[in-house]
Amino acid sequence: MRGAGFRPRPSLPILPRVLIPFRKMHGLGNDFVVVDGRHGALPLSPARIAAIADRHRGIGCDQFITLEPAAAGADVFMRIHNPDGSEAGACGNATRCVASLLMAETGRDAVTVRTVSGELPGERLPGGRIRVDMGHPRFGWEDVPLAEAMDTAHLPLALGPVADPAACSMGNPHATFFVDDLDALDWRALGPQLEQHPLFPDRANIGFAQVVAPDHLRVAIWERGAGPTLACGSGACATLVNAHRRGLAIRRARVELPGGVLELEWRLDGAVLMTGPVATAFLGQIDPDSFPA
Template sequence: MPPMTQQNPHTSLPFMKMHGLGNDFVVIDARVRTHELSAKLVTAIGNRHCGVGFDQLAEITLRAGTPHLTFYNSDGSTSAACGNATRCIARYLMDESGATDLTLTTDRGTLPTIDAGNGLVSVNMGHPQLNWDEIPLAQDVDTLALPIDGAPSATGMGNPHCTFFVPDAEAINLAARGADMEHHPLYPQRTNVQFASVVGKDHLRMRVWERGVGVTLASGSSSCATAVSAARRGLTGRSVQIDLDGGTLHIDWKDDGVWMTGGTSYVFDGAFTANWLRANS
């Protein structure tokens, strides 16, 4: 019997595992080494038993010398925005360069980021999309109170959102209601779903169902959408604290866009073996 050939797994495609408040990501720095990310491969990486597992996968490339982020959901679909992943990657790139601020681009647009001190990172997620056709919705309706039981609000943050304000977010069957609302016919591109309750002055408790993912411990774009909706309804001011299952974010809807601030965590490095990539590409 011929001797087995030992393969160094680190000769293939490296990746990083990060999270923001338990909202977890696989990050591939394609400036270093790249691989075609088909929907099949993304789904395989996202499998928490046979792959790595993530809420979103983010790929870093360069466009005109500026870091560009592309986001994938765990079902293989893409998303134009992912606020917590953007903050995690901003921290990684600032640590790499020694900068205290930098600009990233995404399919959502150009996103300024800053080191907010005390281990926190802030990102400007841009102006919210409030018109029905920008979000997008299937028809022209009042985005502040949709013609859906519970009168949720619709907001676009580069991805669509549906926010319900309820007496007690803890009491919601998130898995059942989130899965049902994600595919509501009013949202042709599906939607993220949030359930939020007011717990104090400028203070919200929120739980999240992400389209293409499911229940997540946190979501940055969802937090931004919920803060915007709460301010539009007069439930809060434009600067709020949002407590999620995984921790706390601070959202400030300013004249130049919606700023989100919170912690990040760079957990570990790894690498996909060539054999595994071939089998799943």
């Protein structure tokens, strides 16, 4: 029973949750959660990003992309996180997706995306495909990086049926093994062991490539921090570059990945051009408080 002096406790105001709009995009099935942080910092720690990227308990993605303000010379800064929350230096398919968003936003057919690895110009081609300049590959052992000095065209590395990869950096570390029959290779079992090999102090993206013809390569890639994906743009670039270094491919080729085909050209000036489609799967909102910080 309430006494005569009872005073109801004032109710606390219910504060509105801060929801973060996102766009789910993909390039050949290589999928991304893209959020816009250009107007203020977002409450997204590496642990929270990893939880959101989880395909069973979160939204699910191969990489988590945050758009941030860029200084003069670029239209946006693109920050890339792997699904384990670690930060990546490059992602070709995500670059094409972000370039397409900026083109739709600005009405222009050419934009520049800045990443921690440098500036990547992009343009829209007839038919809606997007081409980006992925920059110049680097071949110094310290650029990949490797644990010690060696010839990056032939690494002294072998595991089971694969051996003698070539390595380069496309803004992130790549090693490419060339095999006779990609379909006969259990590359998913080899990938995690090779990613973590002591030769790669920062880990590495591991490609397994079959040369179908000098202008046609097939490749499956175990992505650093992500595992097997349907496509890896920087990995496709590294595949063409390493194949040409070995005399196995010409400078312009179709690179066939599990999710589809990218058109690659390693120009004589050193730049690697990558062309392919982009798509938006759906739009949504993230409640950051639903995921651990």
